[in-house]
């Protein structure tokens with residue numbers, strides 16, 4: 001058996017074109033009857049629009065310049081490199097300690113890095129097992145969840161900056177604030193968006209199935225809306241590129257019944273007062289017209305849209321529900337990528353049905369399939385050997401007990417315990433090899449050892465269905481019922497037929 005030294009993540013898909021059917025599947029974690037859905041909404045960035053590494057580099061390099069302007073040492077910062085494989089979604093940044101963590105679904109820290117150095121098991125335990133043996137809750141100001149692919153840039157800059165600050169400088173928490181500020185500015189001052197506007201094809205991955213996918217919902221009688229935090233000018237650039245039209249065309253607007261740009265999620269999904277503005281798309285920049293004082297309900301949903309146009313900025317879900325004429329959140333299906341801003345808030349506050357877009361699923365599913373035979377079977381074999389070694393020790397203990405003899409005095413004990421220790425070590429090595437085959441630092445996105453990862457738990461808890469690309473929905477009927485596999489308990493028998 002040859003253990004892969006480098007994870008085949010990037011090449012996995014190219015090497016396995018026959019896996020396309022597998023990687024484009026839509027998975028269900030909560031039953032969803034599409035017949036009950038009146039309106040289907042889409043987030044734009046990292047949902048309809050997938051970006052490549054060149055896009056991340058705009059934010060990364062732009063933020064490096066800003067950190068140098070803030071006074072961080074130029075010589076060190078210039079050396080920072082962006083490696084898209086260095087971090088993954090679902091990790092948690094511990095700002096105070098300068099660490100990045102991967103947890104299982106019980107919030108037990110399974111892997112941790114201080115900056116770019118992996119912490120040993122002992123270091124991890126010293127920092128993340130409290131005196132009474134409990135684990136911290138990981139809520140509060142010290143922690144940041146990597147909930148979107150945009151944040152991989154923050155994680156990478158922070159990790160490399162922590163290495164520099166270990167030699168002295170401001171606190172890790174201050175460094176995180178500065179990284180956040182630098183990246184935040186890049187999203188606002190044109191460092192990223194001006195470049196995308198000049199040459200969208202350099203940064204956005206085209207997808208021919210998007211337009212038919214959006215159209216099928218309209219044809220099935222559902223309202224379709226776009227709800228994005230991007231402002232109109234940038235939305236216009238990205239959407240025109242995705243529908244294959246010139247930037248002045250705006251044919252993309254016809255794909256939607258309502259468009260909300262600059263939505264300001266998650267606040268849009270809350271109950272605070274936020275005025276909604278109508279956007280006049282007559283200009284590329286989208287001139288804003290205030291329609292405060294003219295509630296949609298008073299002027300009559302769809303009639304209002306016809307008369308006033310259908311592109312809006314800001315506001316809240318209340319105006320959106322009225323324009324879409326939906327009676328309850330359960331009639332809305334929202335497709336997004338941000339774990340908190342798109343999934344958790346919309347489900348918790350409004351009861352929206354949700355679809356999470358997880359591009360990372362594609363390489364992960366290929367690896368699941370490719371690694372199925374060799375590495376996973378080695379792990380299963382080592383688990384069995386470990387169990388047998390433990391059983392042998394226990395049998396000796398019970399046998400001596402029944403004879404009234406002392407286990408600790410027994411000659412056989414040492415040999416059996418040595419075998420037990422060796423089998424545990426072999427199992428650990430096999431599990432580590434499987435882990436590294438998925439990702440050199442963090443292992444599989446959806447698993448942490450034998451447990452579901454914290455990310456996997458969030459996927460199951462907050463997304464009704466999930467898939468690698470929004471356009472995969474084209475292959476599913478707009479009236480189908482998605483049904484999850486049956487839940488099982490550890491005591492359920494694998495062989496038992498479903499009830």
Ligand SMILES: Nc1nc2c(ncn2[C@@H]2O[C@H](COP(=O)(O)O)[C@@H](O)[C@H]2O)c(=O)[nH]1
Nearest residue numbers: 043044045150183184187188228229230231
């Ligand atoms: N001001 C900031 N904007 C950010 C940051 N990270 C991402 N973004 C922008 O948000 C929208 C995402 O839109 P959506 O379609 O996913 O709702 C996009 O315009 C990003 O540029 C940030 O750190 N600061």
Ligand SMILES: [Mg+2]
Nearest residue numbers: 043045046337
């Ligand atoms: Mg998004």
